[in-house]
Amino acid sequence: MGDLLVVPIGEVENHWLQAAAACAEAMLHMPAQLLNPLPVPPSALHAQRNQYLSTSLLELLLPVGRERGARVLGVTELDLFIPILTFMFGQAQLGGRLALVSLARIRPEFYRFPPDPALTLERLRKEVRHELGHTLGLVHCGDARCAMSLSNSIVQVDAKNDSLCASCLARSQDHLRALQSGGNS
Ligand SMILES: [Zn+2]
Ligand SMILES: [Zn+2]
Numbered sequence: 001m002g003d004l005l006v007v008p009i010g011e012v013e014n015h016w017l018q019a020a021a022a023c024a025e026a027m028l029h030m031p032a033q034l035l036n037p038l039p040v041p042p043s044a045l046h047a048q049r050n051q052y053l054s055t056s057l058l059e060l061l062l063p064v065g066r067e068r069g070a071r072v073l074g075v076t077e078l079d080l081f082i083p084i085l086t087f088m089f090g091q092a093q094l095g096g097r098l099a100l101v102s103l104a105r106i107r108p109e110f111y112r113f114p115p116d117p118a119l120t121l122e123r124l125r126k127e128v129r130h131e132l133g134h135t136l137g138l139v140h141c142g143d144a145r146c147a148m149s150l151s152n153s154i155v156q157v158d159a160k161n162d163s164l165c166a167s168c169l170a171r172s173q174d175h176l177r178a179l180q181s182g183g184n185s
Contacts, residue, residue: 008037009076023128054080054091079104092134099131125162136175
């Protein structure tokens with residue numbers, strides 16, 4: 001089994017990186033290593049939307065730790081999109097190595113509410129669990145309280161827990177066990 005790398009894309013405050021790393025460590029049961037920030041690729045910017053193409057940023061993560069088979073969690077302040085969606089909180093490879101979360105839309109300030117670092121942190125944890133869950137082969141869950149439920153809005157993020165439902169948890173643990181026994185997935 002590879003290791004776990006946490007990689008900022010562009011400038012990200014250290015306390016958010018530490019929180020994301022701690023959450024990822026707890027979920028994947030492996031120690032995280034924090035890497036230096038990757039520069040934002042100018043080609044990922046969509047000028048009219050003033051957003052960044054999420055798939056381009058995942059591609060940027062592709063070479064990171066590839067030879068060691070490392071799990072990679074990208075963390076960014078950039079506002080993410082893909083052409084069919086107005087925005088994304090994050091994105092991940094289903095059953096793959098790479099996950100990406102954005103802080104852009106989880107701060108209350110984005111919705112014209114007063115700053116609330118504790119709430120932002122709680123939302124960040126949910127998004128880290130959700131995207132890493134995808135890397136463990138989990139698809140979206142019908143239980144709105146489960147961290148693997150689909151969130152198209154911050155209201156849906158706030159409605160869910162930062163933990164997995166029993167069935168998602170069991171499946172993620174099966175996947176982790178397969179990884180730990182040297183299975184390739
Ligand atoms: Zn998802
Ligand atoms: Zn679930």
